[in-house]
Amino acid sequence: MTNAVDSTGDVLQQLARLLSDRKQADADSSYVASLHKKGLNKILEKVGEEAVETILAARDVAAGADAQALIGETADLWFHSMVMLSHLDLSHEQVLEELRKRFNISGLAEKASRAAN
Amino acid sequence: MTNAVDSTGDVLQQLARLLSDRKQADADSSYVASLHKKGLNKILEKVGEEAVETILAARDVAAGADAQALIGETADLWFHSMVMLSHLDLSHEQVLEELRKRFNISGLAEKASRAAN
Amino acid sequence: MTNAVDSTGDVLQQLARLLSDRKQADADSSYVASLHKKGLNKILEKVGEEAVETILAARDVAAGADAQALIGETADLWFHSMVMLSHLDLSHEQVLEELRKRFNISGLAEKASRAAN
Amino acid sequence: MTNAVDSTGDVLQQLARLLSDRKQADADSSYVASLHKKGLNKILEKVGEEAVETILAARDVAAGADAQALIGETADLWFHSMVMLSHLDLSHEQVLEELRKRFNISGLAEKASRAAN
Numbered sequence: 001m002t003n004a005v006d007s008t009g010d011v012l013q014q015l016a017r018l019l020s021d022r023k024q025a026d027a028d029s030s031y032v033a034s035l036h037k038k039g040l041n042k043i044l045e046k047v048g049e050e051a052v053e054t055i056l057a058a059r060d061v062a063a064g065a066d067a068q069a070l071i072g073e074t075a076d077l078w079f080h081s082m083v084m085l086s087h088l089d090l091s092h093e094q095v096l097e098e099l100r101k102r103f104n105i106s107g108l109a110e111k112a113s114r115a116a117n
Numbered sequence: 118m119t120n121a122v123d124s125t126g127d128v129l130q131q132l133a134r135l136l137s138d139r140k141q142a143d144a145d146s147s148y149v150a151s152l153h154k155k156g157l158n159k160i161l162e163k164v165g166e167e168a169v170e171t172i173l174a175a176r177d178v179a180a181g182a183d184a185q186a187l188i189g190e191t192a193d194l195w196f197h198s199m200v201m202l203s204h205l206d207l208s209h210e211q212v213l214e215e216l217r218k219r220f221n222i223s224g225l226a227e228k229a230s231r232a233a234n
Numbered sequence: 235m236t237n238a239v240d241s242t243g244d245v246l247q248q249l250a251r252l253l254s255d256r257k258q259a260d261a262d263s264s265y266v267a268s269l270h271k272k273g274l275n276k277i278l279e280k281v282g283e284e285a286v287e288t289i290l291a292a293r294d295v296a297a298g299a300d301a302q303a304l305i306g307e308t309a310d311l312w313f314h315s316m317v318m319l320s321h322l323d324l325s326h327e328q329v330l331e332e333l334r335k336r337f338n339i340s341g342l343a344e345k346a347s348r349a350a351n
Numbered sequence: 352m353t354n355a356v357d358s359t360g361d362v363l364q365q366l367a368r369l370l371s372d373r374k375q376a377d378a379d380s381s382y383v384a385s386l387h388k389k390g391l392n393k394i395l396e397k398v399g400e401e402a403v404e405t406i407l408a409a410r411d412v413a414a415g416a417d418a419q420a421l422i423g424e425t426a427d428l429w430f431h432s433m434v435m436l437s438h439l440d441l442s443h444e445q446v447l448e449e450l451r452k453r454f455n456i457s458g459l460a461e462k463a464s465r466a467a468n
Contacts, residue, residue: 011217015216040175047172052165056396061205062205075216077194081191088178088184090188162290173406177275285402292439332425339362
């Protein structure tokens with residue numbers, strides 16, 4: 001990566017903003033808008049399909065294949081799960097907040113402790 | 118959220134660090150270590166299961182259920198896909214980088230434009 | 235079981251009868267009854283899980299593993315899809331009839347009725 | 352098809368024969384041949400997709416939709432799992448035999464009739 005400042009989180013935040021914009025776009029010109037138009041079942045079919053393709057690509061990697069296909073399938077899986085959240089007016093930040101709570105990941109305190117080291 | 122400094126990205130980064138630590142932990146005391154010990158198929162079964170549970174929870178939300186169960190299932194899905202990446206010595210940052218490239222999401226420029234506001 | 239002529243088809247027929255009987259059984263002593271009691275989502279989770287386990291077992295067979303595990307997972311997948319049909323008061327015969335029509339598979343009775351026209 | 356006695360089992364038997372024939376067919380004119388040519392991953396993707404579509408159609412039925420779509424998706428799921436078995440040179444009869452053993456479904460009468468020949 002050639003970008004020093006950008007953090008990984010900003011990718012999801014910006015993707016969420018982009019998904020929100022495209023939710024209102026023309027279904028003929030935007031893949032995201034076309035998914036919303038087809039409805040929740042279509043979006044969930046894609047989540048399921050991408051999960052299966054991720055599983056198969058992971059087996060390919062374990063069998064010696066290049067990892068890039070798996071990275072792409074996992075990106076597809078996360079992308080379509082974000083479209084699902086957007087369709088239901090939910091946010092990826094709620095998912096991250098859930099992970100934070102489960103794993104006791106703290107924000108400020110952890111940063112402070114890092115700063116102290 | 119009451120946390121001003123922590124960004125969403127830090128949750129995934131810290132989770133990745135935690136997953137890396139637990140990969141070496143005792144399989145009797147750590148769920149993550151037990152998954153690695155059981156092997157890739159077990160981890161992929163979990164990815165598949167959580168995808169299905171996410172799909173069912175999304176239908177529940179569309180039928181009027183509270184969204185929290187869906188948030189939890191999506192967190193499970195992302196978590197287990199991160200365990201999968203960790204098992205294969207891959208990083209969530211590669212997935213985010215793939216999303217960034219696909220959607221032409223820029224880091225520095227976006228931050229610069231925010232700083233200008 | 236009192237069936238006179240056993241054939242592969244009779245296995246599904248007898249299984250359907252058995253599933254119908256157990257639908258009313260005590261959920262503490264019957265796995266099938268316990269699935270019905272837990273409800274459709276639980277049954278569908280099992281269909282999804284068994285599909286994923288079938289997929290992984292098929293990859294194992296392709297990589298040289300003994301086929302018996304795949305036979306067992308496919309049996310689990312068909313079994314749980316029959317529980318799903320039973321839960322919704324549908325019959326596996328409707329599924330077989332659909333396959334027959336699609337593939338233009340004819341039987342005697344059906345042939346006779348066509349011959350009469 | 353020249354089968355003399357139609358029963359539900361014969362549908363799977365005849366479908367298996369048809370799948371065996373088409374395995375060698377021209378991939379340009381036969382869907383089954385095209386699946387074999389694309390390989391196991393493609394066939395397993397279809398098994399996964401049809402499982403997800405079955406799950407969604409089952410939820411639709413529970414919400415009041417006509418059952419025919421679910422019958423069609425279940426037929427797709429069974430069909431593609433039979434293509435998978437065919438691809439790996441396995442038989443649906445092994446799956447039915449596994450179900451028979453698990454559920455203690457007897458073929459005594461059938462055995463008797465075979466002994467009589």
